[in-house]
Amino acid sequence: MAQETMSFQAEVKQLLQLMIHSLYSNKEIFLRELISNASDAADKLRFEAIADSTLFETDPNLRIRVSYDKAARTIRIDDNGIGMSREETISHLGTIARSGTKEFFSKLSGDQQKDAALIGQFGVGFYSGFIVADKITVETRRAGLPAAEGVRWVSAGEGDFAVETIERAQRGTTITLHLREGEDELLSSYRLKSIIQKYSDHVALPILMKKEEWDQEKGEMVEKDEDETVNQASALWTRPKNDITDEQYKQFYQHLAHDHQDPLTWTHNRVEGRSEYTQLLYVPAHAPFDLWNRDHRAGLKLYVKRVFIMDDAEQLLPMYLRFIKGVVDSSDLPLNVSREILQESRDVKAIREGVTKRALSMLEELANAETDEGKAQYASFWTEFGQVLKEGLGEDFANRDRIAKLVRFASTHNDTSEQNVSLADYVARMKPEQSKIYYVTADTWQAAKNSPHLEVFRKKGVEVLLLTDRVDEWALSSFTEFDGKPLASVARGDLDLGALNDEEKKAQEEVGETMKPLIEKMKEALKDKAKDVRLTFRLTDSPSCLVADDGEMSGYLQRMLKAAGQ
Ligand code: ADP
Numbered sequence: 260m261a262q263e264t265m266s267f268q269a270e271v272k273q274l275l276q277l278m279i280h281s282l283y284s285n286k287e288i289f290l291r292e293l294i295s296n297a298s299d300a301a302d303k304l305r306f307e308a309i310a311d312s313t314l315f316e317t318d319p320n321l322r323i324r325v326s327y328d329k330a331a332r333t334i335r336i337d338d339n340g341i342g343m344s345r346e347e348t349i350s351h352l353g354t355i356a357r358s359g360t361k362e363f364f365s366k367l368s369g370d371q372q373k374d375a376a377l378i379g380q381f382g383v384g385f386y387s388g389f390i391v392a393d394k395i396t397v398e399t400r401r402a403g404l405p406a407a408e409g410v411r412w413v414s415a416g417e418g419d420f421a422v423e424t425i426e427r428a429q430r431g432t433t434i435t436l437h438l439r440e441g442e443d444e445l446l447s448s449y450r451l452k453s454i455i456q457k458y459s460d461h462v463a464l465p466i467l468m469k470k471e472e473w474d475q476e477k478g479e480m481v482e483k484d485e486d487e488t489v490n491q492a493s494a495l496w497t498r499p500k501n502d503i504t505d506e507q508y509k510q511f512y513q514h515l516a517h518d519h520q521d522p523l524t525w526t527h528n529r530v531e532g533r534s535e536y537t538q539l540l541y542v543p544a545h546a547p548f549d550l551w552n553r554d555h556r557a558g559l560k561l562y563v564k565r566v567f568i569m570d571d572a573e574q575l576l577p578m579y580l581r582f583i584k585g586v587v588d589s590s591d592l593p594l595n596v597s598r599e600i601l602q603e604s605r606d607v608k609a610i611r612e613g614v615t616k617r618a619l620s621m622l623e624e625l626a627n628a629e630t631d632e633g634k635a636q637y638a639s640f641w642t643e644f645g646q647v648l649k650e651g652l653g654e655d656f657a658n659r660d661r662i663a664k665l666v667r668f669a670s671t672h673n674d675t676s677e678q679n680v681s682l683a684d685y686v687a688r689m690k691p692e693q694s695k696i697y698y699v700t701a702d703t704w705q706a707a708k709n710s711p712h713l714e715v716f717r718k719k720g721v722e723v724l725l726l727t728d729r730v731d732e733w734a735l736s737s738f739t740e741f742d743g744k745p746l747a748s749v750a751r752g753d754l755d756l757g758a759l760n761d762e763e764k765k766a767q768e769e770v771g772e773t774m775k776p777l778i779e780k781m782k783e784a785l786k787d788k789a790k791d792v793r794l795t796f797r798l799t800d801s802p803s804c805l806v807a808d809d810g811e812m813s814g815y816l817q818r819m820l821k822a823a824g825q
């Protein structure tokens with residue numbers, strides 16, 4: 260087929276502009292991105308070859324090769340992975356199909372630093388090549404297609420790209436970067452190797468470069484006809500913990516999570532027994548921009564005996580841990596598992612339970628830190644992901660006690676909107692005669708702390724938790740007790756202050772008698788608007804307040820359901 264020139268999707272043009280300008284200071288990442296794609300391509304080939312081994316053709320040893328040409332001023336990244344057909348090339352390198360793309364673009368602020376951070380989260384990908392190149396040539400052939408169906412794709416990274424069909428014997432993809440003016444420092448074996456070791460050491464297949472040696476006559480390094488592997492070339496999670504540096508764990512996280520920032524913490528272990536698997540789990544430092552998106556990609560990468568099976572295996576994690584990133588490599592699952600099989604597998608259930616326990620232990624460790632730094636880390640974790648974790652109170656009954664210990668609230672005790680009071684802190688401060696944990700729910704912290712329901716508690720010096728997150732009411736509808744103490748809303752009809760009230764009760768009963776005629780009159784006057792009118796002693800400054808009956812929806816929940824159109 261003749262050469263065709265096509266336009267990039269509008270979003271691609273926008274991303275290209277942005278990326279070249281905002282990420283220039285971190286330009287080395289282009290190599291990480293292209294190597295990561297090559298590695299993905301190898302994973303995909305291995306996966307498809309489970310069903311059809313002829314896809315390996317005569318070239319079963321998967322590898323990535325990086326080379327450069329000083330005279331031509333090019334860098335080349337070559338893989339023998341799955342490759343792309345003509346249609347795949349056009350759609351994968353001309354459009355962004357990722358979920359959350361719209362949302363991503365709507366969040367851009369025009370502020371270079373902020374946008375750079377966002378692009379980092381979005382995943383810069385293939386187009387990052389244009390940070391250092393003013394022209395990129397891609398030559399590729401999909402595994403299984405004939406040599407006559409190779410493809411050449413060329414673009415200067417502006418408005419359009421050209422594609423044509425070529426003859427290509429080799430399966431896989433070769434990417435040639437034609438460097439921009441002034442980028443010649445990248446044309447060095449030493450420089451390329453150090454970038455690869457910095458960002459791509461963990462890649463599971465060998466990254467090859469030609470060896471070089473000093474040529475006395477020419478007075479420069481010359482290439483030898485011999486390969487060397489420049490990375491460790493074994494899947495990071497399969498290596499013993501002691502052999503892995505923090506830096507390597509962090510780089511692996513950045514690759515895995517498409518995040519340009521370091522993770523907050525991680526945990527790595529091998530589980531033996533009925534179900535055998537290795538898990539490497541990370542807590543990110545920041546919530547991704549699409550955490551609240553319905554199609555947010557959640558879950559872990561699943562491998563079976565080192566073979567990549569799928570991204571986002573949401574069956575391996577409960578919803579309320581959807582912020583955790585990582586890898587699970589199972590020794591028991593069949594290689595041909597599908598999402599449907601995962602849903603029913605007993606092995607998967609065992610893994611999910613194990614991963615959940617491990618993730619909670621990791622969070623407990625973070626929460627129990629004694630140092631200021633550790634405390635700040637948990638506070639920052641809570642700000643980013645606390646609302647998600649709280650869903651677990653209503654979702655994971657088996658681990659509810661552990662989750663309850665991790666949860667933090669705002670409270671009348673420290674009078675700030677910051678959620679930093681644990682239920683254990685609250686219980687430790689309870690009055691001797693107090694038997695319940697009191698809370699109030701509202702739309703905002705201001706509204707909660709000014710609630711008339713709180714007056715009697717303030718007067719008696721009893722602490723009340725101030726709950727203002729959307730999930731609180733739902734979580735608390737099934738989470739009703741902590742450490743043997745029932746949780747009680749201060750807005751419930753018959754406020755039972757238990758022993759806190761004893762000495763006043765008698766005096767109140769007397770007042771009650773004298774007020775009876777007035778209450779009867781008010782009942783009559785409000786009979787269409789209020790179910791009941793009662794005398795209360797819970798207010799100190801306000802004349803009256805509305806309450807919900809026990810077992811009835813609270814005002815807050817009613818308003819929320821109304822807002823959601825129910
Ligand atoms: P992502 O890797 O997050 O999907 P990229 O921008 O890095 O996004 O790549 C876009 C797509 O282009 C990939 O999903 C893949 O389908 C295709 N692609 C890129 N590089 C290669 C390659 N070396 N071999 C095969 N396909 C590739």
Ligand code: MG
Pocket residue numbers: 292295296384385
């Ligand atoms: Mg990529």
